[in-house]
Amino acid sequence: MPYRLPESIYNSSQLRQLQSELKRLRSLRNPKNLVFSNNLQEIAAANNIKKLNIATTADLLKYVNVCLDQSVEITMNLASQPSIEERDELVARLRRMFSKTLLVHFIIQPELLAGATIRTKNNFFDLSLRNSLFANKTKLVQRIKNG
Amino acid sequence: MNTTIIILIIFSAIMLVVWMLLVINLFKESKSKRAKRSTQQELNHLSRQAKIEAQERMAKAVEKEYTALHKSLQTEAESIQKDFKKSIHEVTSKNLKDFNDTLAQINTSMQQQAKILAEASQKQAESTQKQINDETAKIKAKVISEVDNNISEIMVSYLAEVAGDLDYYQQKDYLYNSIEANKAAIKKDIENAV
Numbered sequence: 001m002p003y004r005l006p007e008s009i010y011n012s013s014q015l016r017q018l019q020s021e022l023k024r025l026r027s028l029r030n031p032k033n034l035v036f037s038n039n040l041q042e043i044a045a046a047n048n049i050k051k052l053n054i055a056t057t058a059d060l061l062k063y064v065n066v067c068l069d070q071s072v073e074i075t076m077n078l079a080s081q082p083s084i085e086e087r088d089e090l091v092a093r094l095r096r097m098f099s100k101t102l103l104v105h106f107i108i109q110p111e112l113l114a115g116a117t118i119r120t121k122n123n124f125f126d127l128s129l130r131n132s133l134f135a136n137k138t139k140l141v142q143r144i145k146n147g
Numbered sequence: 148m149n150t151t152i153i154i155l156i157i158f159s160a161i162m163l164v165v166w167m168l169l170v171i172n173l174f175k176e177s178k179s180k181r182a183k184r185s186t187q188q189e190l191n192h193l194s195r196q197a198k199i200e201a202q203e204r205m206a207k208a209v210e211k212e213y214t215a216l217h218k219s220l221q222t223e224a225e226s227i228q229k230d231f232k233k234s235i236h237e238v239t240s241k242n243l244k245d246f247n248d249t250l251a252q253i254n255t256s257m258q259q260q261a262k263i264l265a266e267a268s269q270k271q272a273e274s275t276q277k278q279i280n281d282e283t284a285k286i287k288a289k290v291i292s293e294v295d296n297n298i299s300e301i302m303v304s305y306l307a308e309v310a311g312d313l314d315y316y317q318q319k320d321y322l323y324n325s326i327e328a329n330k331a332a333i334k335k336d337i338e339n340a341v
Contacts, residue, residue, distance in 0.1 A: 072340050074337070078315070079313070079318060080314050080315045082319075083315070086315055086316070093323065093326075097326070097327075097330055097333075097334065098333065098337045099337060111307075114313050114317075114318035114322070115321055115325050116325070116326070118326075118329075118333060120333065120336045120337055120340055121336070122336055122339065122340060123332075125333055127322070127325035127326060127328075127329060129321065130303075133302075133303040133306055133307070137295075137299030137302070138295060138299065140299055140302055141298050141299045144298070144302065
């Protein structure tokens with residue numbers, strides 16, 4: 001069954017926690033009165049898993065392991081803190097654009113003013129307003145001079 | 148006694164004869180000396196006259212020779228003076244001509260050098276002026292650039308201050324647009340990283 005990562009699970013740290021939780025669940029012989037983490041509940045809901053049993057837990061663990069092995073994580077610095085909905089929307093958009101299992105490590109950096117910087121494995125993309133202003137400051141001055 | 152007297156008389160006679168002979172001899176000698184003295188005086192006189200005459204002749208001859216020599220020397224001197232003047236004139240004329248020629252050459256050379264120097268100075272001045280103009284333009288451009296940079300820094304700082312209050316919602320469109328604009332490059336990089 002093809003699974004998908006919910007937008008609420010967006011970084012490798014969450015995946016590793018999920019992996020630990022799933023491993024712990026799989027090792028339990030008599031799972032009773034278990035309290036699941038939000039991430040586990042989210043991924044189960046996102047994949048229409050009504051009940052976590054040994055089989056589904058194993059499948060989810062397998063999927064999480066694959067994600068941890070193969071997913072690309074980017075570091076994204078944002079100028080301001082998004083709400084949970086806004087963050088989820090951003091993650092969804094990024095996954096549509098780049099990869100279904102893309103992981104994002106968010107850092108809030110107000111000095112960027114607006115926009116973001118994205119660091120991938122090999123490159124750094126500065127999409128911030130600050131960079132844009134500094135990059136175009138000559139044009140800015142010319143526009144001011146020309147009225 | 149008689150003998151003695153006779154002897155004495157004889158002796159006296161002998162003595163008288165001897166004395167008379169001596170007197171005669173003395174008289175002769177005196178006469179001879181007197182004659183000799185007269186001849187010597189004459190000779191002296193003649194000699195003196197001859198000497199005077201010889202001196203006069205000598206003086207005349209010397210005077211004559213002196214006059215001739217003087218005349219000859221004067222002629223020679225005039226000739227030498229004439230030749231000297233001629234030589235001096237020739238030498239002076241030649242030297243003057245050489246001097247004038249050399250002076251003319253020096254003048255020509257100096258004029259050429261001056262012309263070359265003037266041209267070089269003109270070129271150097273033009274080159275220096277060009278360099279000054281270039282440097283001035285560079286400095287002007289640099290100063291303008293620095294001023295522009297400062298202005299832009301101020302403007303950016305101002306905008307940063309203004310934009311600092313933007314919340315995520317306000318900047319969401321900007322964020323999405325900027326990601327969209329760089330989508331291809333980011334996607335390529337992510338695909339390469341897989």
